[in-house]
Amino acid sequence: MDRVDDGSPLADLLDERRHLVTLAHRVLGSLRDAESAVDECYRRWYALSDRERERIAVPRSWLAGSVGGICLARLALPGPGEDAGAEDVVPTVPDVIVAAPPLAPEPTTLRRHDAVVHAVRRACVTADEDMLLSLLAPDASAFFDGGGKIRTLVAPVHGRDRVARSVLRLLDRPPHTTTLAAHSVNGRTGLVVRHDRRVVAVLSLEVAGAEVVRMWVVVNPDKLRSWNTGRP
Structure with missing residues (x-):
C-alpha cells in the first residue's frame, strides 16, 4: 500500500526553517545570505521527484546537509575583483504558488x-x-x-x-x-x-x-x- 503523507505540524516546519537559517548564518555570517541559502535549499527539495522525496527518511537531516553544502559552495566562490571562474549551478524550479481563490458564484448566504x-x-x-x-x-x-x-x-x-x-x-x-x-x-x-x-x-x-x-x-x-x- 502506498504511504499517505498528511504533512507535518506547521510549528515543526517553521522550527525547521529557523534551524536551517541559524545553521547557514553560522557559516556565512550574514542573515540575508543565510535566508538566500535556505531558499535555494528548499528549491532543491522541490526539484526532487515525488519518489525521490519519499525515499528520504528524515527530510530535516537532508535539508541540513543540503544547506551546509550550499553554504560551503558559496564560500568557495571568488569575491569581488577575483577571477570569477566556474560558478556553482543549481537547478531551480518556480515557487509552489496557489493563487487567491476567485470569487465564486454565491454558493450560500x-x-x-x-x-x-x-x-x-x-x-x-x-x-x-x-x-x-x-x-x-x-x-x-x-x-x-x-x-x-x-x-x-x-x-x-x-x-x-x-x-x-x-x-x-x-x-x-x-x-x-x-x-x-x-x-x-x-x-x-x-x-x-x-x-x-x-x-x-x-x-x-x-x-x-x-x-x-x-x-x-x-x-x-x-x-x-x-x-x-x-x-x-
Whole structure:
C-alpha cells in the first residue's frame, strides 16, 4: 500500500526553517545570505521527484546537509575583483504558488458561510476530527501554498478524510503557542493562524450549502509579510 503523507505540524516546519537559517548564518555570517541559502535549499527539495522525496527518511537531516553544502559552495566562490571562474549551478524550479481563490458564484448566504467557518475553527481548536469531517463535502479539496519556502504538501489533497487529517496535522500544536481566529480573508470570513503572535498561516474556505468544498492554506512567508507588518 502506498504511504499517505498528511504533512507535518506547521510549528515543526517553521522550527525547521529557523534551524536551517541559524545553521547557514553560522557559516556565512550574514542573515540575508543565510535566508538566500535556505531558499535555494528548499528549491532543491522541490526539484526532487515525488519518489525521490519519499525515499528520504528524515527530510530535516537532508535539508541540513543540503544547506551546509550550499553554504560551503558559496564560500568557495571568488569575491569581488577575483577571477570569477566556474560558478556553482543549481537547478531551480518556480515557487509552489496557489493563487487567491476567485470569487465564486454565491454558493450560500454570508451568515451560513460565517457559521460554517466558525464551526471549522472550533473543530480545529479542539482537534475534533469527527466534527471537522461533518463540515467537509465528500469531495472536498485542500491546496497548500508554501511558496517553496516552507516544506508543506506539494500536491492538492482530495477527499474529506485526507483534508481533515492534513489540516489537523498542520495545526497540531499546544494552544498556548498557537491561536486560530476568524478573520476577513479575500472579502470572506476565513481563518488566521498565529504562532508566538506572528501570523504563520491564512486559510480561505469556499462553502456550498453547509459544507466546505475547497480550502486554500497559505503558509508562504512572503505572502504573509503584510499580515505581520500592517493591514493585509
